[in-house]
Amino acid sequence: MASHSAASGQPLRCRLGPDHPAPAAVEDAYAGLCGLAERAGDLNIDIDRIAIGGASAGGGIAAALALLAHDRAEIRPVFQLLLYPMLDDRTTTRTDLDTLKVRVWTPKSNRYGWSSYLGDAVAGPDVSPYAAAARREDLTGLPPAWIGVGTLDLFHDEDVEYARRLSDSGVPCDLDVIPGAFHGFDLVFPKAEVSREFWRRQARALKGAL
Template sequence: MRKVLAGPADRLPRPPYDAEIDTIFKALGGMPERYEVEKLRKDALARTQPLTNALLADKSITVEDISIPGPRQDLTLSVVRPVATSTCDSHPCIFYIHGGALVAADRFAGLDTSVVWAREFDAITISVEYGRAPENTGTQPAEDCYAALQWAGNHLSELGIDPERLLLYGTSAGGGLAAATALMVRDKGGPKLCGLVLECPMLDDRNEKVSSQQFSTGPFYNSTLNRFAWRCLLGERAAGSSVSQYEAPARAHDLSRLPPAFLDCASAEPFRDEIVAFASKLWEGGVQAELHVWPGGPHGYERILPTAPFAILARQTRLAWIQRIFS
């Protein structure tokens, strides 16, 4: 079992939390003294299980599990369809990669949003159960995602997916894996992607940016937990010179020839500056990218306080971008 002691207190001034978020922050109190993989997994399951149960009970969609060959072992995909979808139709598809700090959660984490995508876009969603750290290390989680996307790309017709409207979407750790998967598609070949959505993505193992230092502590996701998560994936190589772009996409020197991208995050989270830097690197490579930094939120603000005005606006803005890409 991997453990890490909590880091020193933040020493830099921090952008303030939204007033409603600040109330939650004060109620939660201090951070744990140490992080443990099994506790992170247990907590993630407790948070997501009610939403998973609601998804599986929703009559507007169907959920089918498919087992496919993976790089090391079989992988499970969940395919979510609007009830009216048939394999004779050609629908947009969102290939979704879940978050969980690389170590926790499963393919259903965040998948409740697939109900919204089915309603708004008549879209099929595919979610992959990639191998989590520390059992899977280095590029292995990204290789799982790439293999699953390759499989989907080879079965678009039978899945009822429009080959011109296949979008890659990742949240948090899944956002980093989505960026790594997009780089693999560019460099190694793969299905055509019409867009790439990186929702508060986890991109950089080095934790060097100002926002990482500002938010090294706190009850929300912080850079002390982030260091722990990266060490679960990379071991002693974390923050060193041998980490590849397929492990930590912020290491990429060239982001050209990636699909149009949408990136967002919050102002009061450790990932803020690495996400802004990644967007700048996309623009440097000639990629059409849209970036939003929502004021006052911590990492995961949409799940912490989904009724906050900025959280509602963030969801609406993301959906509008996807609509434009699919149209």
């Protein structure tokens, strides 16, 4: 992500692992969110109508950002748009995923990604929800969400479970499961009708939220 600091006007970029492990990325995202709110008047932004979102690892950061913003109570996004988000580092310990016919993002990719972000802490007892949002036990009070994921996506189970937990916690959450879709299918085949419809559903969800 890139935004601007209200104080300096300089670009503020999200630090990445492994050089900058968690929680650097979500803290940078939060700084960007606050910078946006600070400049709301100059940018003609209604701070009561700010949505956050992301895809894959970015979706995981967006989900963690929703938690951080809720807890700090300085600025409250009204919606979170999560495209096949990467939410739970504990999936790295699931051996059953090795037999799934997933594409693009594989169990090996997953282990590498989480290890780059969390280091030796991955799948351990001390991982913060600000690094892996699925670790959060209490999801009450979070902004409404839309989650989209395919049935052949490695993140399918954790995304469906997170959507269920949000709903059970009283958080409105629309879950859109795409049959036969793999991780990042809409980027690999952007002109396919299934991808176009996926984007239309996101647009409708975002429009409805704002």
